[in-house]
Amino acid sequence: MMVLMSVDATQQQIDDVIELIKQHNLKALHLPGDEHVAIGIASAIPPELREPLALALQALPGVDHVVHISRPYKLASREFWRTDTVVQIGEVKIGGNAPCVVMAGPCSVESREQIFAAAQAVKAAGAKILRGGAYKPRTSPYSFQGLGLEGLKLLKEVSNQLGILTVSEVMSPEDVEKVAEHVDILQIGARNMQNYALLVAVGRSGRPTLLKRGIAATIDEFLLAAEYLLHHGTKDVILCERGIHPLDRTYTRYTLDLTAVPVIKHLSHLPVIVDPSHGTGAARYVPAMARAAIAAGADGLLIEVHPDPKHALSDGAQSLTPEQFSALMKELERVAMAVGRCL
Incomplete structure (x- = not known):
């Protein structure tokens, strides 16, 4: 799962998203981009938690939208990180x-x-x-x-x-x-x-x-x-x-x-x-x-x-x-x- 922040999201709003992810014993990765900041969840999310967590994240101020990563690999996926790694x-x-x-x-x-x-x-x-x-x-x-x-x-x-x-x-x-x-x-x-x-x-x-x-x-x-x-x-x-x-x-x-x-x-x-x-x-x-x-x-x-x-x-x-x-x-x-x- 990836949380894409709004262009004008504040640092406090970004921190709030990371904190909510951590409250569910999941690993949050801060992924700065050219325009948007994204927060990736680099953990296996239990099936029963996926939809409630997505809804809770979507409701937070500063969140633009939440994306589900379809690939079984997350960190290696271009869905998770669109820029070529050098x-x-x-x-x-x-x-x-x-x-x-x-x-x-x-x-x-x-x-x-x-x-x-x-x-x-x-x-x-x-x-x-x-x-x-x-x-x-x-x-x-x-x-x-x-x-x-x-x-x-x-x-x-x-x-x-x-x-x-x-x-x-x-x-x-x-x-x-x-x-x-x-x-x-x-x-x-x-x-x-x-x-x-x-x-x-x-x-x-x-x-x-x-x-x-x-x-x-x-x-x-x-x-x-x-x-x-x-x-x-x-x-x-x-x-x-x-x-x-x-x-x-x-x-x-x-x-x-x-x-x-x-x-x-x-x-x-x-x-x-x-x-x-x-x-x-x-x-x-x-x-x-x-x-x-x-x-x-x-x-x-x-x-x-x-x-x-x-x-x-x-x-x-x-x-x-x-x-x-x-x-x-x-x-x-x-x-x-x-x-x-x-x-």
Whole structure:
């Protein structure tokens, strides 16, 4: 539910609305706008209370009208917040009319030499954020699981020395604080999109968060996962489309659902980026899907780049070389310009 105040509503009238909401043990959010002030109710309202509460709020001085939010997710809904959310980390902005942001780097942090080489290459090509996994969820227990804390320390070191932001995955609630100490953006991977204990812990951290769509998740389920983060305190949520379960795995790893970009932007105010590396699983298809993602309206990209993909410890087949990435960035600049954006 949202209460839209009159243009000339006083601060006392706004406070009275908030107080009435709180009297019913509900959470009130003050949402200032260009002309009107709105107060959102960011709680589940018992069915028997909805109509009486709406009538009581409508009767208060200064209230223009009361709107019922139809979506199961509230804080993530564009019905609740009509203006595009812009996530700002340092000097980098993601979402709204900000330039499209590219996050790039290896699937896993493997060594100091490897992560520094990758960081230097992607930054030189124009990437603003370095990606790199310190903890890796792998299908096989025998596959490389990441360097853990050592990998996090290397990300912190390369960030400090090169002046580049970092994003890395957190896999358990117990690791949230540790990962947050070393990187700028916490990533929740596709396999953990509905790990509710993790969503709550990351939400309570208040740190900028990159949330990946699960491989079998509907868009509503994706946005409800984002709702957990927003409800528990994280305001800076970036959504990432990274491919859904395919009908045919002969040629690609997943099916990259680019229709999700305009659909989510219609339903939600949160920024949306696309991961064409996981979405295809093959380096040869990454450039085409990256260009298509920008044309579809994505606010950014998450691309795997490795100094030596053939010897990568994870996901080498979908990783671009630094030379391929540099060439792609030039192509993306032209695509972005063609659709009224910049890179």
